[in-house]
Amino acid sequence: MTDINETINLMMKHTSVRNFTEEKIKDEDLEVILKAGQAASTWKNFQSYSIIIVKSQEQKDAIYQYQPQKSIKNAAVYLVFVGDLNRAEKAVKMHEGDFQPKGIESLLITATDAAVTGQNVLLAAESLGYGGVMVGLIRDQSAEISKVLDLPDYTYPLFGIALGRPARINKVKPRLPLEAIAFKEKYIEQTEQVISDFDEVQDEFAGSRRLNKWSERIVGQWGVPEITSSTENLKDKKLL
Numbered sequence: 001m002t003d004i005n006e007t008i009n010l011m012m013k014h015t016s017v018r019n020f021t022e023e024k025i026k027d028e029d030l031e032v033i034l035k036a037g038q039a040a041s042t043w044k045n046f047q048s049y050s051i052i053i054v055k056s057q058e059q060k061d062a063i064y065q066y067q068p069q070k071s072i073k074n075a076a077v078y079l080v081f082v083g084d085l086n087r088a089e090k091a092v093k094m095h096e097g098d099f100q101p102k103g104i105e106s107l108l109i110t111a112t113d114a115a116v117t118g119q120n121v122l123l124a125a126e127s128l129g130y131g132g133v134m135v136g137l138i139r140d141q142s143a144e145i146s147k148v149l150d151l152p153d154y155t156y157p158l159f160g161i162a163l164g165r166p167a168r169i170n171k172v173k174p175r176l177p178l179e180a181i182a183f184k185e186k187y188i189e190q191t192e193q194v195i196s197d198f199d200e201v202q203d204e205f206a207g208s209r210r211l212n213k214w215s216e217r218i219v220g221q222w223g224v225p226e227i228t229s230s231t232e233n234l235k236d237k238k239l240l
């Protein structure tokens, strides 16, 4: 039997935290958390992301004004993960190269770098007894958030992480069965049955709290045209 060690146990008991106590995060804790984040894998070690550490109530409120999620306002610290080719531009210029940051591949590189770093940050914070939630909906107001944070050309906001000491811990949410997302050797397309089975699992988990089914919430995301805020902002920042 595989040893469910401390690390795996921490990962498996992850649950997003959106309600925090008044307690601050110690500076030395935050530094360790961020350094653990930096230790994540990164494309060619280019580290194409930045993190804006938002601690002041003024800046939290400025972000909250555009994306009113309580977790942002009440977090001890709000970290904004930024896809970042601004340093890359300087490196290319330094070598008198022709900087060409526009395109999907650049976005995939910067987004995956920031995402794996963010996951490391969240796990490190959880290991110290803090909790948090990623907030991707800040992209609904990409231009406004970029302005609040003074983001320069070749950068864009990707997601935030609200961190703090948990005031309430939710139950661990169910996931799809492993065999519905991990396939042996080749892709196996799944049937609608898998989806409706998971709707039931989710309904049972949510009890009376959830009105929409899991699959209906997917329609809310992919059954409608995508938001244009990110695309417009990426064009403005010369990345598309």
Ligand SMILES: Cc1cc2nc3c(=O)[nH]c(=O)nc-3n(C[C@H](O)[C@H](O)[C@H](O)COP(=O)(O)O)c2cc1C
Pocket: 014, 015, 016, 017, 018, 069, 133, 134, 135, 136, 137, 138, 159, 170, 172, 173
């Ligand atoms: C990239 C990303 C963006 C997210 N954005 C939000 C968000 O804007 N607001 C929110 O409340 N939760 C957000 N979440 C948290 C998810 O809703 C949550 O992880 C998911 O429902 C699973 O729940 P769990 O983390 O408690 O297991 C985000 C998660 C990820 C990975």
